[in-house]
Amino acid sequence: MRIALRILAGVVLLAVIGYGVLVYLTRPLSKEAVTEKIEKRLTKLVEKSESLSSALLTIHSKQTGYSEQFAVGTKNRRSMESARVDSPYHSASVGKTMNAVVYGMLVDEGKIGYDDKITEWLGVDILKGLFVVDGADYADQVTMRQLLSHTSGVGDYFEGPVRQGKPMLDLIVQNPEHSFEPEELIAFTRDNQEAVGKPGQQFYYSDTGYVLLGLILEAIERKPYAQILQDRIFMPLGMKDSYLMSVQDKPGDILAVYAGDVDLSDQKALSVDWAGGGVVTTMSDLLSFMMALEDGALLSDGVYSQMKDFAHRYEKGIYYGMGLMHFDFSELSFLLGSMSDVYGGVGATGTFVLVDPRKETYYIANFGSLDFAEKSIEELIRIRMIYDRLDVE
Numbered sequence: 001m002r003i004a005l006r007i008l009a010g011v012v013l014l015a016v017i018g019y020g021v022l023v024y025l026t027r028p029l030s031k032e033a034v035t036e037k038i039e040k041r042l043t044k045l046v047e048k049s050e051s052l053s054s055a056l057l058t059i060h061s062k063q064t065g066y067s068e069q070f071a072v073g074t075k076n077r078r079s080m081e082s083a084r085v086d087s088p089y090h091s092a093s094v095g096k097t098m099n100a101v102v103y104g105m106l107v108d109e110g111k112i113g114y115d116d117k118i119t120e121w122l123g124v125d126i127l128k129g130l131f132v133v134d135g136a137d138y139a140d141q142v143t144m145r146q147l148l149s150h151t152s153g154v155g156d157y158f159e160g161p162v163r164q165g166k167p168m169l170d171l172i173v174q175n176p177e178h179s180f181e182p183e184e185l186i187a188f189t190r191d192n193q194e195a196v197g198k199p200g201q202q203f204y205y206s207d208t209g210y211v212l213l214g215l216i217l218e219a220i221e222r223k224p225y226a227q228i229l230q231d232r233i234f235m236p237l238g239m240k241d242s243y244l245m246s247v248q249d250k251p252g253d254i255l256a257v258y259a260g261d262v263d264l265s266d267q268k269a270l271s272v273d274w275a276g277g278g279v280v281t282t283m284s285d286l287l288s289f290m291m292a293l294e295d296g297a298l299l300s301d302g303v304y305s306q307m308k309d310f311a312h313r314y315e316k317g318i319y320y321g322m323g324l325m326h327f328d329f330s331e332l333s334f335l336l337g338s339m340s341d342v343y344g345g346v347g348a349t350g351t352f353v354l355v356d357p358r359k360e361t362y363y364i365a366n367f368g369s370l371d372f373a374e375k376s377i378e379e380l381i382r383i384r385m386i387y388d389r390l391d392v393e
Contacts, residue, residue: 028391035068037386045379046073051371053256054083057383058283060291062360064392069283076256076263088241088280089255089366090270092347095244095277096210100148100323101293102217102232104303111220114145114306114322121219122212126183129190130154130208133198142199144216147209148322149312151200155193157185158207158272159348162192168272169370173259176267182274185211203312203320207276214275225275237292239285245271245278254280257349258369265368277347283364286353290344290362294355308343327354327377339384350376 029037042055054073059066069085106112119127119140127139131153138153146152157168168188171178189208196204214225221228226244234242257264264270271278292298299307310319310326317332318325326343329336342363344354350372354363363384367376 027389029386029389030391031066034066034387034390038068038383039070039072041379041383041386042070042072049371051258051369052367053077053079053258054087054366054368056083056085056087056089056255056283056364056366058085058287058362058364059383059387060287060362060364064359064361064390066361066387066390076265078263083255086241086282086284087255088253088282089351089368090245090257090265090273090349091277091279091281091286091345091353091366092273092349092351093207093277094281094286094345094347094351094353095273095275095279097293097323097345097353098229098233098279098289099210099213099217099275100307101298102228103144103148103213103322104299104307105232106220107303108300112144114148115143118142118144118147118212118216121216126186126212126215130186130212131195131199133195138195138199144213145322146199147213149203150205150209150320151203151312152206152209153195153197153199153201153204154206154208154212155189155195156204156206156208157188157193157211158276160189160193160206160208163194165192169259172264172269172272173262176262176264176269179268180271180274182211182215185272185274186215203314205314205320207273210276211274217275229279233289233298234285237285237288237297239281239288242279242281242285245273245280255366256368258371260370283366286364287362290353290355290364294357310343329381336381339381339388342380346377348373352376352380354380 042057046052046055053076057070059068071083071085073083075081075083107114131137131139131142142152186208217228218225226246229244254265257270307322307324310321312320314320317328324343325346326341328341329339340356340358342354342356344352346352348370350367350369352365363380365376
């Protein structure tokens with residue numbers, strides 16, 4: 001995802017607007033005016049975009065008291081049913097944040113350590129060929145921390161290049177009725193891809209690594225990954241509308257998920273995410289989750305601070321910890337110097353749950369299209385340019 005480059009291209013346009021217009025655009029707005037402008041922005045976006053059928057957004061701020069949810073568009077391009085603020089949707093890689101939180105819980109409980117080797121829980125058969133560099137197998141050196149922070153060196157079945165056959169996204173679009181097992185996803189990387197480096201050598205975003213993490217959790221907890229999420233996150237937080245898609249069942253009644261012209265929302269191929277992001281949820285459930293994480297209801301401060309150690313550069317202005325992505329807007333562009341940083345979970349279908357800790361404000365959105373992996377962050381910037389004008393006096 002070339003997020004930073006696209007953001008910069010869009011933001012630079014602001015430089016030619018002119019000082020007088022910028023002063024006009026930054027004048028304070030009432031709560032009602034902010035809400036109206038955001039609603040119009042989202043409506044216009046969906047109407048003009050051929051790749052979208054809906055857009056969802058939640059802004060919830062403890063600091064200003066502003067709390068609004070937006071839903072525009074329809075369930076899918078074939079439907080006249082309106083999208084709702086409580087519509088369930090596929091949250092893509094936001095699920096990685098939940099996966100990482102379960103690991104944090106296990107560390108807090110003393111059951112594992114972040115630097116434990118993954119060979120303690122995964123056998124030779126599943127790891128075979130995944131961590132081979134220049135003929136040497138480094139599987140016995142890989143740690144849980146490296147998988148969580150995308151520094152293990154393993155390839156990425158979802159978007160990574162292949163040395164033979166078709167990329168995974170092509171296979172999904174061509175056969176959307178195919179249901180993926182976790183072991184099949186691992187085998188795709190083993191058979192068709194190469195390791196990108198030795199463990200700890202570099203950052204490389206990998207869904208394969210998070211599927212391995214899901215298998216490790218099943219070995220530790222001795223129950224299916226779906227049940228682990230239910231027992232440790234969904235039930236305790238009252239997230240009644242959240243669940244992990246079963247690889248055997250078709251997805252539930254959710255908003256569209258577009259890969260080009262193909263809607264995967266009712267197709268078995270959506271099982272391709274599993275522990276890397278197969279969670280169906282709602283904006284309200286994600287708000288409960290992220291607020292609980294920030295308020296210390298899920299993890300100790302020490303463990304959460306390790307998740308938020310954003311030491312790995314994803315791209316300019318974008319950094320990664322463990323299951324969390326951090327956006328430094330001032331680094332993206334000097335024009336965004338006054339915009340405070342956010343971090344949280346971000347998915348390839350234009351979905352995110354982000355928090356601005358300085359302003360105690362949460363941003364949750366879903367656009368439901370692979371075309372909006374980068375554009376969702378562009379829209380976040382545009383929406384914040386509206387919301388940050390809120391007159392709180």
